Amino acid sequence: MTNALTGMFLYIVKGFLGIIGIWGVLFVIIGGFRMVMAAGNEEQYLAAKKTITWAILGVLVAVMSFSIIAIVQNLVGVDYTKIQNAQPPK
Numbered sequence: 558m559t560n561a562l563t564g565m566f567l568y569i570v571k572g573f574l575g576i577i578g579i580w581g582v583l584f585v586i587i588g589g590f591r592m593v594m595a596a597g598n599e600e601q602y603l604a605a606k607k608t609i610t611w612a613i614l615g616v617l618v619a620v621m622s623f624s625i626i627a628i629v630q631n632l633v634g635v636d637y638t639k640i641q642n643a644q645p646p647k
Contacts, residue, residue, distance in 0.1 A: 574622050577615065581613070584615070585612045585613060588609035
């Protein structure tokens with residue numbers, strides 16, 4: 558039961574981290590668009606640069622989190638792929 562709960566938790570966290578990665582890439586694109594649209598306005602350019610910087614940091618944290626989850630998964634010994642296909646008890 559504990560392995561099933563741990564595996565399900567790791568599966569859900571990986572899903573959330575995937576969403577975070579998608580949002581990070583989206584904000585890099587938005588920041589790039591804002592940078593192009595700044596058209597020489599230093600204040601808007603710096604705001605766009607800040608958006609890109611924080612988006613890249615967010616993506617790096619998400620990638621590092623995947624690594625941390627993989628390490629925890631190996632330490633605990635849970636294979637979440639087996640849990641995905643498991644049938645609920647009757």
